[in-house]
Amino acid sequence: MHEMxxxxxxxxxxxxxxxxxxxxxxxxxxxxxxxxxxxxTDYFEDCWNYFKKxxxxxxxxxxIIETIPAVTRCSSCGQDYETVKYGxxxxxxxxxxxxxxxxxxxxxxxxxxx
Amino acid sequence: MKVIELNKNALSSNDADAxxxxxxxxxxxxxxxxxxxxAGSGKTTLISRTITDLREREPGLEIGVMxxxxxxxxxxxxxxxxxxxxxxxxxxxxxxxxxxxxRESLEAFGAFEGSxxxxxxxxxxxxxxxxxxxTGAHLKVMILSLPEGxxxxxxxxxxxxxxxxxxxxxxxAAPYFDFDIDAACRRAKAxxxxxxxxxxxxxxRDGMQEWEAWLLEKAEAL
Ligand SMILES: Nc1nc2c(ncn2[C@@H]2O[C@H](COP(=O)(O)OP(=O)(O)OP(=O)(O)O)[C@@H](O)[C@H]2O)c(=O)[nH]1
Ligand SMILES: [Mg+2]
Ligand SMILES: [Zn+2]
Numbered sequence: 149m150h151e152m153x154x155x156x157x158x159x160x161x162x163x164x165x166x167x168x169x170x171x172x173x174x175x176x177x178x179x180x181x182x183x184x185x186x187x188x189t190d191y192f193e194d195c196w197n198y199f200k201k202x203x204x205x206x207x208x209x210x211x212i213i214e215t216i217p218a219v220t221r222c223s224s225c226g227q228d229y230e231t232v233k234y235g236x237x238x239x240x241x242x243x244x245x246x247x248x249x250x251x252x253x254x255x256x257x258x259x260x261x262x
Numbered sequence: 263m264k265v266i267e268l269n270k271n272a273l274s275s276n277d278a279d280a281x282x283x284x285x286x287x288x289x290x291x292x293x294x295x296x297x298x299x300x301a302g303s304g305k306t307t308l309i310s311r312t313i314t315d316l317r318e319r320e321p322g323l324e325i326g327v328m329x330x331x332x333x334x335x336x337x338x339x340x341x342x343x344x345x346x347x348x349x350x351x352x353x354x355x356x357x358x359x360x361x362x363x364x365r366e367s368l369e370a371f372g373a374f375e376g377s378x379x380x381x382x383x384x385x386x387x388x389x390x391x392x393x394x395x396x397t398g399a400h401l402k403v404m405i406l407s408l409p410e411g412x413x414x415x416x417x418x419x420x421x422x423x424x425x426x427x428x429x430x431x432x433x434x435a436a437p438y439f440d441f442d443i444d445a446a447c448r449r450a451k452a453x454x455x456x457x458x459x460x461x462x463x464x465x466x467r468d469g470m471q472e473w474e475a476w477l478l479e480k481a482e483a484l
Binding site for chain 1: 267270272273276357358390413416417420449
């Protein structure tokens with residue numbers, strides 16, 4: 149379970165941050181999740197709602213997800229294009245030699261806390 | 263409430279744990295290899311062959327294997343049959359090993375006492391999640407077997423970008439598949455120019471020597 153694996157680490161990072169910054173309650177966490185990160189956001193939220201109950205500082209922490217669009221670059225012609233729309237084949241020159249520039253991330257952007 | 267900007271990778275706590283584990287193992291002279299591939303690529307077979315060969319070169323060499331699987335212990339049994347020390351780790355439904363799970367497994371294995379000196383971690387069979395979770399290993403090695411196809415670097419770029427070595431296995435089956443080895447190498451190197459590539463057959467032992475020599479060299483340089 150990919151989502152649960154990430155949630156465990158997310159909770160740990162937030163707990164560490166709370167300890168370092170002397171926070172008693174984290175009200176929300178904003179994550180930036182890549183469009184092709186493989187994270188199923190509905191499922192991710194279910195995991196979060198289940199898991200946060202185990203951590204007192206996270207009890208009422210809302211999960212806010214922002215999507216990072218996936219962009220692929222073509223090694224043959226150098227152009228960028230939308231990964232989700234065109235897949236691995238470059239729509240400009242039809243080369244298959246392409247790579248993902250962004251869209252695979254899972255970044256903790258910010259928290260709201262007191 | 264105040265807003266605190268973090269801009270941290272969600273897995274940064276794992277990365278930190280992995281770094282500490284890597285350092286501790288090094289201090290104790292233990293070399294840990296994280297072996298990753300899709301299910302059925304030939305991880306257990308490659309490890310078995312490698313252990314047999316390395317023991318032939320250096321009879322006293324202590325090698326251990328940690329088999330991570332969602333269930334079952336057939337892989338650990340196969341390794342024990344060779345007389346090598348092994349432990350089966352059940353990931354409890356998780357599709358990968360992380361640094362905390364690896365530490366717990368090493369503890370259960372008794373590895374922190376300083377033996378065996380070389381330990382393989384056979385990760386869960388899957389080309390996606392294991393690439394994202396640093397286990398604390400000193401070396402990341404991936405296997406791609408011929409039947410899987412030469413397009414895998416394009417489909418699973420992170421695994422290829424993260425690995426120190428790519429073993430292309432089941433080379434004995436080349437006549438039956440249209441796997442283009444040059445294309446596979448080119449695609450892997452485009453993602454990771456430093457990746458070492460070893461075409462092998464664990465069945466006929468072709469190419470195994472080069473891989474084993476490289477592995478020993480890395481273990482000695484720890
Ligand atoms: N022809 C041939 N078959 C191989 C080779 N390496 C492995 N196999 C076969 O491939 C199958 C799977 O090998 P395993 O070593 O069990 O693969 P694995 O990656 O450990 O599998 P999981 O642990 O289930 O993910 C077995 O039937 C092996 O005999 C090889 O070099 N050549
Ligand atoms: Mg196996
Ligand atoms: Zn192009």
